[in-house]
Amino acid sequence: MATTITKSDTLVGKRIRRREDPRLITGTATYVDDIQMPGMHHAVIVRSPHGAARIKRINIKKAQELPGVAAVFIGKDTEKVGPVPCGASLPGLRVPHHHILAIDRVYFVGHPVAVVVATDRYIARDAADLVEVDWEPLPTVTDPEKALAPGAAAVHPEWPDNTAFTYHQEGGDVDKAFAQADVVVKQRITSQRLIPSAMETRGVVAEWHTGDRALTLHSSTQIPHLLRTILAQMLGLEENRLRVVTPEVGGGFGSKLNVYAEEALMGFVAMKIGKPIKWIESRRENFTCTIQGRGHVDYYEVAAKRDGTILGIKLKLIQDLGAYHQLLTPAIPTLSVLMMPGIYNCQNIRADIVGVFTNAVPTDAYRGAGRPEATHGIERMVDILAAELKMDPADIRFKNFVSNDAFPYATATGLTYDSGNYAAPLVKAMDMVSYKKLRQEQAQARTDGRFLGIGISTYGEICALGPSPATPAGGWESATVKIEPSGKVTVMTGASPHGQGEETTFAQIAADELGVGIDDVLVVHGDTAIVQYGIGTFGSRATAVGGAAMYYAIQELKEKIKKYGAMLLESDNVSFANGACVDNKTGKSVPLAQIAAASYRAMKLPPNTEPGLVATYFWEPPNFTFPFGAHIVVTEVDRETGAIALKRYVAVDDCGKIINPLIVDGQVHGGVVQGLGQALWEQAVYDDTGQLITGEFMDYALPKASNIPWLETGHTETPSPVNPLGVKGVGEAGTIGCSPAVVNSVVDALSPLGVRHIDMPMTPEKIWNLVQAGGKA
Amino acid sequence: MIAENFEYSAPTKLDDALRQLSNEDTKVLAGGMSLIPLMKLRLAAPGQLVDIGRIADLNFIHEEGGTLRIGATTTHYQVENSPLVRSRCPLLAEAASHIGDLQVRNMGTIGGSIAHADPAADYPASLLALEARVALVTAKSKREIPIADFFVDTFTTALEPGEIVHAVVVPVEDQSTGTSYQKVLQPASGFAIVGVAARIRKSGGKIAMARVGVTGLSGKPFRATQVEKALEGAAGSPSEIQKAAALVSDGVDANSDLHASADYRKHLARVYTMRALAIALSRTA
Amino acid sequence: MTQTITLTINGKKRSDTVEPRMLLIHYLREVAGLTGPHIACETSLCGACTVHVDGKAIKSCSMFAVQADGRNVLTIEGLAADGKLDPMQEAFWNEHALQCGFCTPGMIMTAKQIVERNPKPTEEEIRHGLEGNLCRCTGYQHIVNAVKAAAAKA
Structure with missing residues (x-):
């Protein structure tokens, strides 16, 4: 329940209901598919039904002849459009040429081969069925480990080993650590392919303004400015004549942190036909053609002393890349390596990544992007180690946490953790579940023959992406703050929120800083013609980087406000607080609105001061931020069916300073439920020929209201020293903390059978098979 | 998401509907919860749809001679919440409450569900346990057959061309059952x-x-x-x-x-x- | 192959000529200009397109516009009378029951039906009632809170 605000309150820290909601709850928001333009045409894309095939011939004649069809384009028509880019660079990376329409060969089911353009979407759909393609199917491989085996089908014939890259990272002295160890535990751990499943599929509306040689492109994206820069290159347009608009965006979770073939294709079509063009991705296309997440096979080894002290970690990571690199595809597993020690004090690590091509849509950033995989790995390994040493999983964690006096803490992977109190959330979560009592209940349940499990995960994650040198395209963020002549405040952020609520949280911060009401502030984003260049919303960065940029822009403005205030008050000693400048000697004051009006009217100017109250700030963060937390999950396994009942879910997260607890809870709930999806139900299943078996919501099980438990949330607040707001980020935390806690819980439930590890998703049949086999998988 | 084109009629009289079913390429549309998704995916493309949703004479629940007769277009919601079904045949109301979701139960019909004969549908288990009968009708004839004979195979029923489900007939449950x-x-x-x-x-x-x-x-x-x-x-x-x-x-x-x-x-x-x-x-x- | 239909949408009568294959959701969005209901799947599972037809919550992607001939349709746009939000809309706002907002119009229409039929639903009844509406952002908990809050006020 939201709090009612009175003027004198500080807004930061309050449960304020969101300012973006009125348009969303009344159905009046504008998403891409809601845009109508005079003369608008509709596109339907013809795609490969094969996992790999040679295109022998395409016949578009029948499609062209259908009344209402304006154009049909195939690969060779679009040859001059630049390739879909990979923004990540790794030494020796093999980058296949990724044309926007396949020309002579397709590499995955859903690979686009032609686009049909018609006056309405019904006709375009009918015409797509009339495009005839003569295919010669080719051998395929979809399992990344099989793809590495000798004799596997080559996804790209030029690279028969299907290896896109290898990557090695090492810190400390791993061999020595393992040599000194009392115990070494090893486990193969997978993190399955997932479908991000934003409820709004992708969509593009493109409009070519012939006279101005300018293109306006509306796209459901998380990165309007980066999209503009890259699309301009692909289409050969001048960047300042390409305007990208992100209208309302119906969820992203990383899947819209990309530059897609269809975005360039619609730009191309608009320029060719001279009419506005709309393409809306079908859900089936979203399953087969939008990036997927995860796709790891990890081989872990952890060395430890008998008392549980972790000495070293080795990881061999096989990343399923899919057939191409999308924007960040090869970079994602490197994030896993950065976070592989978790929040434990372990200075000896070795990681080897193999990036593998398969006949499937590319993987890329999906909620957590590399960190859920890393957290899942280390949190599973810590539990396996605890079981090996017969230690309580909480105790082994307390033993290994980086201690409070160690911050800033340099990791073996080259990061510097900003601040932390890693024991605090675990203590709090244990308190919330009455851990000791719970273990007693478990002992009793075991005597009764019941499988009751308690699972812990204590996660750390890397947020606020990130310092520019560590990112592919700049890691800063921008803000312009304008105080209008009336005193109203407009904030333009380079971030591109799509559900995270920054129209509210940024307004809370700005209103507090400027001493105005929250209703006096408007936050604008997502239009490259209005907003200064920005990076976008992903990697839990919008508030920690974009919010900080806004904060600094406001500080600059405050200096200018004080100069005008001093002039109007005819004083040389003024301060600015609560929306007014005050003469510190006389106590006389002048409100912000009056100062703003004077600054634009400019009858008189303070010395060396320009008219107007506008400031733009590009803020480069000096470091990432590192949130953390502890999740505890209680499960019970039905011995007869293998069904898992979620009995309790407790999440204690520390995301630094909390701007709006209502929104933070919402982020945690949503993140946790995506983690539950991975742990229990979701999985992109391909057959050997490259067909996606779970290609619709009929077979891909998204969490539903009816199959998730009540989530109990708690917080600790450890401010980040990295930014002036003290915030860290919370968009991905829930997902990262969740999946290992759930798996640890079910493994704990089945531990009397000797079960040590279970791969996700933990379907009832998988669990039942384990129970039948007495724990032996 | 977009079906192929078809002709559509929505008669209000059962006789009119039955007369329109002579064509091989014609499908009956009831609640549409099975047929419309198939048409959208172009897995079904009938040339003509006869919508029986407006035929008042197909939407009923009566008690008659120790049985309940439930008209073909009676929705799952109606079955689930009918005081008559709940008291006289609680198993069927319970089964209806498990079908699909709230919106599907508002639209989906008992006749449509059994005529589709999805092997994973909810109703058939209960109808078989109840030894229900199915009343079938064509323009020229009527018959009533046991539900076990109605389900022939996966997505296949005993419905003849031109024939539709008129009602499902279940016994009134003995109170001790x-x-x-x-x-x-x-x-x-x-x-x-x-x-x-x-x-x-x-x-x-x-x-x-x-x-x-x-x-x-x-x-x-x-x-x-x-x-x-x-x-x-x-x-x-x-x-x-x-x-x-x-x-x-x-x-x-x-x-x-x-x-x-x-x-x-x-x-x-x-x-x-x-x-x-x-x-x-x-x-x- | 077109037919003329006449129906009442949010209290206003209108007539249009449509192909029989036009889905009600496309009719509402593209002919009637009501873009509140959304399309998020093609298998009738997500519920983003939920509207009320003659008082019943239905998925408008699984109904042809011709089936709605003569009927009364209520969409999300018809809820706020004279700028005053419906109690369910108000509850969704207060409880932060939405993030990206894409599923919200359908979610609110289903939530309204749950409370219309069961004025004091339990958490379990609410969750069961929402089975036909997918949300990828919220984890549903705040939605459950909103339905409870709206029911408590009614």
């Missing part, structure tokens, strides 16, 4: 991986009548007569129920898919038969 429908949900679609409907009547401390209908397990729903026989005359002890339930999958060619292998499905059928029977037994008077 205990019934239950238990279902394992496919987590994505909500269909039944396995669904078991059970009816038990006791007399003099013994099970006088047991009926078990099973859906989801195989290509078509069926009555597990071997389970029924094993129970009749038994006292209904947990071990008797367990033994009887264990017979449910015997000789069954079980479905196997992503969500459950054949072996696991058979096992679930045994467990859920046991659970459905135990609950039904606990509800006997």
Whole structure:
């Protein structure tokens, strides 16, 4: 329940209901598919039904002849459009040429081969069925480990080993650590392919303004400015004549942190036909053609002393890349390596990544992007180690946490953790579940023959992406703050929120800083013609980087406000607080609105001061931020069916300073439920020929209201020293903390059978098979 | 998402509808919860649709001579919430409450559901356990057949060309009978991986009548007569129920898919038969 | 192959000529200009397109516009009378029951039906009632809170 605000309150820290909601709850928001333009045409894309095939011939004649069809384009028509880019660079990376329409060969089911353009979407759909393609199917491989085996089908014939890259990272002295160890535990751990499943599929509306040689492109994206820069290159347009608009965006979770073939294709079509063009991705296309997440096979080894002290970690990571690199595809597993020690004090690590091509849509950033995989790995390994040493999983964690006096803490992977109190959330979560009592209940349940499990995960994650040198395209963020002549405040952020609520949280911060009401502030984003260049919303960065940029822009403005205030008050000693400048000697004051009006009217100017109250700030963060937390999950396994009942879910997260607890809870709930999806139900299943078996919501099980438990949330607040707001980020935390806690819980439930590890998703049949086999998988 | 084109009519009289069904390429549209999704995916493309949703004479629930007659276009919501069904045939109301979701139950119809004959649909298990009959009608004739004869195979029924389901006829339940429908949900679609409907009547401390209908397990729903026989005359002890339930999958060619292998499905059928029977037994008077 | 239909949408009567294959959701969005209901799947599972037809919550992607001929349709746009939000809309706002907002119009229409039929639903009844509406952002908990809050006020 939201709090009612009175003027004198500080807004930061309050449960304020969101300012973006009125348009969303009344159905009046504008998403891409809601845009109508005079003369608008509709596109339907013809795609490969094969996992790999040679295109022998395409016949578009029948499609062209259908009344209402304006154009049909195939690969060779679009040859001059630049390739879909990979923004990540790794030494020796093999980058296949990724044309926007396949020309002579397709590499995955859903690979686009032609686009049909018609006056309405019904006709375009009918015409797509009339495009005839003569295919010669080719051998395929979809399992990344099989793809590495000798004799596997080559996804790209030029690279028969299907290896896109290898990557090695090492810190400390791993061999020595393992040599000194009392115990070494090893486990193969997978993190399955997932479908991000934003409820709004992708969509593009493109409009070519012939006279101005300018293109306006509306796209459901998380990165309007980066999209503009890259699309301009692909289409050969001048960047300042390409305007990208992100209208309302119906969820992203990383899947819209990309530059897609269809975005360039619609730009191309608009320029060719001279009419506005709309393409809306079908859900089936979203399953087969939008990036997927995860796709790891990890081989872990952890060395430890008998008392549980972790000495070293080795990881061999096989990343399923899919057939191409999308924007960040090869970079994602490197994030896993950065976070592989978790929040434990372990200075000896070795990681080897193999990036593998398969006949499937590319993987890329999906909620957590590399960190859920890393957290899942280390949190599973810590539990396996605890079981090996017969230690309580909480105790082994307390033993290994980086201690409070160690911050800033340099990791073996080259990061510097900003601040932390890693024991605090675990203590709090244990308190919330009455851990000791719970273990007693478990002992009793075991005597009764019941499988009751308690699972812990204590996660750390890397947020606020990130310092520019560590990112592919700049890691800063921008803000312009304008105080209008009336005193109203407009904030333009380079971030591109799509559900995270920054129209509210940024307004809370700005209103507090400027001493105005929250209703006096408007936050604008997502239009490259209005907003200064920005990076976008992903990697839990919008508030920690974009919010900080806004904060600094406001500080600059405050200096200018004080100069005008001093002039109007005819004083040389003024301060600015609560929306007014005050003469510190006389106590006389002048409100912000009056100062703003004077600054634009400019009858008189303070010395060396320009008219107007506008400031733009590009803020480069000096470091990432590192949130953390502890999740505890209680499960019970039905011995007869293998069904898992979620009995309790407790999440204690520390995301630094909390701007709006209502929104933070919402982020945690949503993140946790995506983690539950991975742990229990979701999985992109391909057959050997490259067909996606779970290609619709009929077979891909998204969490539903009816199959998730009540989530109990708690917080600790450890401010980040990295930014002036003290915030860290919370968009991905829930997902990262969740999946290992759930798996640890079910493994704990089945531990009397000797079960040590279970791969996700933990379907009832998988669990039942384990129970039948007495724990032996 | 976009169906192929078709001709559409929505007669308000049953006779008019039946006359329009002569064409091979014509499909009957009831609630549309099965047919429309197939048309959108272009897995079905009838040339003509006859919408029977406006025929008032097909939407009814009456009690008549020891039976309930439920008109073909009666929605799942109506069945679930009808005081008559709840008191006279609670098993059917319980089954209806498990179908799809709130919106599907508002639109989907009992006639449409059985005519589609999805092997994972919820109703058939209960209708089989109830030994329901199906009233069928053409422009020229009427007939009533046992539900077991109506389901021929996967997505295949005994409906002849030009024939539609007029009503489903179920017996009014003896007040002493205990019934239950238990279902394992496919987590994505909500269909039944396995669904078991059970009816038990006791007399003099013994099970006088047991009926078990099973859906989801195989290509078509069926009555597990071997389970029924094993129970009749038994006292209904947990071990008797367990033994009887264990017979449910015997000789069954079980479905196997992503969500459950054949072996696991058979096992679930045994467990859920046991659970459905135990609950039904606990509800006997 | 077109037919003329006449129906009442949010209290206003209108007539249009449509192909029989036009889905009600496309009719509402593209002919009637009501873009509140959304399309998020093609298998009738997500519920983003939920509207009320003659008082019943239905998925408008699984109904042809011709089936709605003569009927009364209520969409999300018809809820706020004279700028005053419906109690369910107000509750969704207060409880932060939405993030990206894409599922919200359908979610609110289903939530309204749950409370219309069961004025004091339990958490379990609410969750069961929402089975036909997918949300990828909220984890549903705040939606459950909103339905409870709206029911408590009614």
